[in-house]
Amino acid sequence: MPPGRVKAVIGPNGAGKTTLFNLVTGFLIPDAGRILSLGAEIQGEPAHATAARGIARTFQLVQLFDHLTVLENVMVGRHRLTRAGMLAGALRLPRARREDAAIRRDAWEALEMVGLAVRAHQPAAALPLGLKRLLEIARALAAQPILLLLDEPASGLDPVETERLGEMILDLKARGVTVLLVEHDMSLTMEVADDIAVLNYGRLIAEGPPRAIQRHPEVIAAYLGTDWQG
Numbered sequence: 001m002p003p004g005r006v007k008a009v010i011g012p013n014g015a016g017k018t019t020l021f022n023l024v025t026g027f028l029i030p031d032a033g034r035i036l037s038l039g040a041e042i043q044g045e046p047a048h049a050t051a052a053r054g055i056a057r058t059f060q061l062v063q064l065f066d067h068l069t070v071l072e073n074v075m076v077g078r079h080r081l082t083r084a085g086m087l088a089g090a091l092r093l094p095r096a097r098r099e100d101a102a103i104r105r106d107a108w109e110a111l112e113m114v115g116l117a118v119r120a121h122q123p124a125a126a127l128p129l130g131l132k133r134l135l136e137i138a139r140a141l142a143a144q145p146i147l148l149l150l151d152e153p154a155s156g157l158d159p160v161e162t163e164r165l166g167e168m169i170l171d172l173k174a175r176g177v178t179v180l181l182v183e184h185d186m187s188l189t190m191e192v193a194d195d196i197a198v199l200n201y202g203r204l205i206a207e208g209p210p211r212a213i214q215r216h217p218e219v220i221a222a223y224l225g226t227d228w229q230g
């Protein structure tokens with residue numbers, strides 16, 4: 001994946017899309033092959049190590065800290081960038097207070113980007129599913145990723161929220177963030193993706209720009225269907 005691009009991975013259920021995400025982010029160890037980030041092999045690294053490299057993700061099944069507020073969930077996303085240390089935080093030393101203020105400020109900015117700043121002090125558990133997905137994206141953005149993996153981010157969103165999500169993905173691309181996207185909303189995928197890879201039961205059956213993919217006969221047969229209008 002070239003930096004600053006949006007690449008989508010599509011395919012039927014069971015194609016291996018989420019498995020791919022789990023391999024890249026250290027939740028699974030591959031049986032063979034290599035995974036490279038900025039030239040370094042990362043296969044087999046634990047999830048916290050891939051996060052430290054600037055690889056952030058959301059999940060197909062939303063993973064939040066329900067007992068924390070919306071703002072606190074996003075602040076957790078800044079953990080990889082903290083430097084003050086536990087002792088400085090416990091003693092409330094000046095550098096720890098400055099860092100905490102910076103974390104809070106950056107978390108607010110991430111919430112504003114996804115439109116959740118007005119809900120910052122609500123418990124995360126109280127959000128409907130669509131907004132929980134946006135909160136996951138905000139938490140991932142707080143980590144200042146160089147690679148952002150979004151696993152079905154439009155699931156549960158209404159049309160207005162989906163349109164805003166598309167605008168946000170394009171804005172991230174403009175800021176230089178590389179995005180790997182798994183999404184069943186093909187209108188959104190075709191709008192934001194520079195390239196699309198198509199998986200079918202673990203096998204790559206096509207790869208290329210959206211226009212070529214939507215005309216590919218094997219992709220139409222395996223996933224899009226003959227009534228796909230593009």
